[in-house]
Amino acid sequence: MDPKTLRYTKSHEWIAADGTVGISDHAQHEITDVVFVEPPKVGRAVKAEEACAVVESVKAAFDIYAPVAGAVAAVNDEAAKNPAIVNQSPYEKGWLFKIQMTSPADREKLMTAEQYAAFVKTGAH
Amino acid sequence: MTATPQRTPFFVFHQEARARIVEFAGWEMPIQFEGILAEHQAVRQRAGLFDISHMAQIWVTGPGARSTLDRLVTNDVSALKDNRGLYALLCREDGGVVDDLYIYRLESGRYLVIANASRARADWAWLQAHLGPETELAEQPQAAALALQGPRAAAILKELLPNAVKMQKNDVAEWLVLGREMVVARTGYTGEDGFEFFGPAEHVLPFHQALIKAGAPHGLVPCGLGARDTLRLEMGYRLYGNDLDEGHSALESGLGWAVKLGKTDFIGRAALLKEKEQGSRRRMIAFRLKERGVPRHGHEILLGGNPVGAATSGTFSPSLGGGIGLGYVDNVLFPPAAEKTNALSLRIYERPLAAEIATLPFYRKTTLTGVN
Numbered sequence: 001m002d003p004k005t006l007r008y009t010k011s012h013e014w015i016a017a018d019g020t021v022g023i024s025d026h027a028q029h030e031i032t033d034v035v036f037v038e039p040p041k042v043g044r045a046v047k048a049e050e051a052c053a054v055v056e057s058v059k060a061a062f063d064i065y066a067p068v069a070g071a072v073a074a075v076n077d078e079a080a081k082n083p084a085i086v087n088q089s090p091y092e093k094g095w096l097f098k099i100q101m102t103s104p105a106d107r108e109k110l111m112t113a114e115q116y117a118a119f120v121k122t123g124a125h
Numbered sequence: 126m127t128a129t130p131q132r133t134p135f136f137v138f139h140q141e142a143r144a145r146i147v148e149f150a151g152w153e154m155p156i157q158f159e160g161i162l163a164e165h166q167a168v169r170q171r172a173g174l175f176d177i178s179h180m181a182q183i184w185v186t187g188p189g190a191r192s193t194l195d196r197l198v199t200n201d202v203s204a205l206k207d208n209r210g211l212y213a214l215l216c217r218e219d220g221g222v223v224d225d226l227y228i229y230r231l232e233s234g235r236y237l238v239i240a241n242a243s244r245a246r247a248d249w250a251w252l253q254a255h256l257g258p259e260t261e262l263a264e265q266p267q268a269a270a271l272a273l274q275g276p277r278a279a280a281i282l283k284e285l286l287p288n289a290v291k292m293q294k295n296d297v298a299e300w301l302v303l304g305r306e307m308v309v310a311r312t313g314y315t316g317e318d319g320f321e322f323f324g325p326a327e328h329v330l331p332f333h334q335a336l337i338k339a340g341a342p343h344g345l346v347p348c349g350l351g352a353r354d355t356l357r358l359e360m361g362y363r364l365y366g367n368d369l370d371e372g373h374s375a376l377e378s379g380l381g382w383a384v385k386l387g388k389t390d391f392i393g394r395a396a397l398l399k400e401k402e403q404g405s406r407r408r409m410i411a412f413r414l415k416e417r418g419v420p421r422h423g424h425e426i427l428l429g430g431n432p433v434g435a436a437t438s439g440t441f442s443p444s445l446g447g448g449i450g451l452g453y454v455d456n457v458l459f460p461p462a463a464e465k466t467n468a469l470s471l472r473i474y475e476r477p478l479a480a481e482i483a484t485l486p487f488y489r490k491t492t493l494t495g496v497n
Contacts, residue, residue: 057161058440
């Protein structure tokens with residue numbers, strides 16, 4: 001995934017046009033070494049901003065929120081088996097789950113890569 | 126704690142090394158440098174250097190020092206020879222743990238006590254209140270301390286202090302290091318071979334630089350409190366405030382080996398004797414998750430689905446590749462005889478994850494990474 005084409009949430013998830021969701025490079029850096037990923041169940045209906053996955057570092061657990069409403073269409077079992085890929089490849093191998101979006105227009109309301117970069121810079125998180 | 130946190134003499138070094146800084150027990154401390162996992166592996170395989178200047182250094186001196194300490198702590202201070210150290214607990218009258226300590230005997234009437242940063246004030250007040258005759262207490266001025274830990278520790282130190290590598294585990298001595306006096310002990314909190322250094326900042330600071338230089342060819346890396354925690358927990362070493370507190374007795378904490386009920390009377394002895402006769406209400410267990418997950422302080426321990434206790438420490442074990450932890454369980458709800466059952470679990474992520482009782486240490490040198 002090209003980070004420039006993704007949309008971002010204030011809670012540092014990204015979502016691609018096809019509904020794939022992961023965490024930003026900034027987020028993986030802040031979380032530090034990821035040692036555990038708990039993906040949502042496939043088929044689960046999620047609301048926007050609903051906590052639906054967990055990513056843990058050695059020191060702490062972080063909730064991952066659904067960027068938009070929809071149903072979980074797929075999860076990345078590889079990230080659950082080898083959580084370090086979330087650090088190593090947050091936009092490619094380290095994706096977390098895929099959402100069948102209720103309304104793809106919802107995604108357009110999220111931050112663009114530029115807006116997200118500015119958001120991170122201001123430290124407003 | 127709202128007071129301005131304190132900084133150790135190495136704070137500027139941590140900043141320059143781009144450490145992540147957190148507040149811990151009133152101190153601004155590095156939680157990690159490169160990363161907890163990398164630092165953990167460095168200590169298991171090579172060597173790591175920890176700033177432990179936040180720990181309290183208390184000199185207990187005078188002709189009455191030995192009997193004062195013996196009256197105060199659970200372990201047998203009178204059996205401690207010159208240049209030796211021991212682990213001991215400071216107890217209340219009811220057997221609750223005020224702190225866990227390391228006591229070094231440099232010579233007759235001269236002891237250095239190392240206490241937890243979080244308990245520094247409480248310990249000082251407790252020691253003052255129970256000081257025997259002919260005993261003096263003094264804080265180490267400008268206290269600084271380092272821990273050099275890992276299988277390469279002796280090789281690194283050999284270049285700077287050839288005599289120190291002849292020391293045995295739990296030995297302690299005062300050495301002139303780079304012309305300045307320092308207390309050097311062959312002890313640590315990681316389960317690896319290693320040394321700890323205590324002294325005034327102006328003595329330890331130049332040594333820190335020399336160690337980093339001598340350690341570079343051996344792969345020595347600076348380590349933070351994050352790796353210190355995963356390393357100690359893999360050994361089953363208790364952490365005060367998590368696994369030990371005033372509400373749990375020295376015997377409940379599973380540290381009976383450091384409680385010498387047969388020695389001279391000490392504060393808490395009567396209560397602990399009674400507890401030993403009648404049986405403890407709770408006990409500390411060590412557990413390992415059989416499923417993927419990370420146990421944390423406060424997670425419920427379940428037996429057959431029913432709560433029987435709570436985890437006091439938990440982490441992802443970098444050496445074992447899975448979740449490990451310690452916790453207290455109720456002896457009636459979870460009798461020791463039930464430890465072999467398959468019904469143990471931890472409530473994590475709102476659901477029970479299967480666990481099993483582990484024997485300590487979780488990690489042994491022969492343990493292979495990834496094998497549970």
